[in-house]
Amino acid sequence: MRAHKLPNYLRTYRKRLGFSQDEMAFLVRLHDGPKVCHYERYRLAPSLETALSYEVIFKTPVKELFRGTYRKVERNVAARAAVLRYKLSRAKPSPAVARKLAALKAITSHS
Amino acid sequence: MSHRPGKETLVLSLAPTSRGLGFAVMEGPQRLVDWGVKSACIAKAKELIRHYQPEVIVLEGCQGSRRGARVQQLIRSIVRLSKKKKITTRCFSRRKIQQSFPTADAATKREIAFAIVQQLPELAPQFPPPRQPWMTEDHRMTIFDAVSLALAFFHFDYRRQHERTDKGT
Numbered sequence: 001m002r003a004h005k006l007p008n009y010l011r012t013y014r015k016r017l018g019f020s021q022d023e024m025a026f027l028v029r030l031h032d033g034p035k036v037c038h039y040e041r042y043r044l045a046p047s048l049e050t051a052l053s054y055e056v057i058f059k060t061p062v063k064e065l066f067r068g069t070y071r072k073v074e075r076n077v078a079a080r081a082a083v084l085r086y087k088l089s090r091a092k093p094s095p096a097v098a099r100k101l102a103a104l105k106a107i108t109s110h111s
Numbered sequence: 112m113s114h115r116p117g118k119e120t121l122v123l124s125l126a127p128t129s130r131g132l133g134f135a136v137m138e139g140p141q142r143l144v145d146w147g148v149k150s151a152c153i154a155k156a157k158e159l160i161r162h163y164q165p166e167v168i169v170l171e172g173c174q175g176s177r178r179g180a181r182v183q184q185l186i187r188s189i190v191r192l193s194k195k196k197k198i199t200t201r202c203f204s205r206r207k208i209q210q211s212f213p214t215a216d217a218a219t220k221r222e223i224a225f226a227i228v229q230q231l232p233e234l235a236p237q238f239p240p241p242r243q244p245w246m247t248e249d250h251r252m253t254i255f256d257a258v259s260l261a262l263a264f265f266h267f268d269y270r271r272q273h274e275r276t277d278k279g280t
Binding site: 005006009011012015016018041 | 121138143144145146162163233236
């Protein structure tokens with residue numbers, strides 16, 4: 001599998017539906033097409049509200065639309081989870097710590 | 112960049128013609144990421160390479176073909192550019208492309224384009240009407256040329272990968 005993916009697939013999904021960038025800007029309540037172009041060229045990251053609007057329009061989860069960004073975030077979180085897991089494993093054992101360790105193990109093993 | 116064959120390889124295929132530069136970006140034989148026609152110049156090819164940073168660039172082999180001098184020059188420039196950027200380049204002749212569509216029984220460009228539309232329905236709006244003897248080729252046909260090059264790459268790459276696996280076992 002590739003080490004990295006494209007940050008987002010907004011252009012692909014828009015072209016599949018045949019919408020222009022201006023029409024897409026209207027649908028996601030942006031003022032004009034250039035902002036859509038910036039998102040599609042990976043120059044800008046959309047706000048949460050805009051990202052969710054894309055999910056509604058394309059009927060595809062945000063995770064899929066921003067697959068490259070998601071992978072990057074997933075790797076970063078997993079790395080931090082590994083550090084926290086190491087720190088907690090040296091702490092005094094308790095049921096709360098055990099619960100946290102289990103959660104962190106799930107994060108690190110999943111990614 | 113060293114290329115490891117795989118189903119998720121990011122491929123940029125370019126089909127330069129005198130009418131324009133057809134391009135397709137694919138992440139596997141079933142996943143078309145982008146497609147279109149740009150003006151046939153090296154600047155546009157550079158822009159696409161910079162934006163997508165592909166692992167492989169696929170072109171039509173112009174050795175022994177009857178392509179125009181300007182198009183052949185453009186193909187050679189793209190090959191030089193991809194070598195400079197250390198991107199793997201693959202060239203396929205028309206015959207090789209035809210061989211990569213064995214089940215679809217596709218021989219002509221239009222039959223190949225029809226087989227592509229069956230596989231990738233998002234390209235259906237780009238499928239041009241039948242060409243009459245007095246008509247020049249529709250410029251959208253370059254998109255199908257580019258997609259057929261990418262599909263030929265996945266066809267032969269996948270086969271080569273399997274042959275390698277078979278030899279290994």
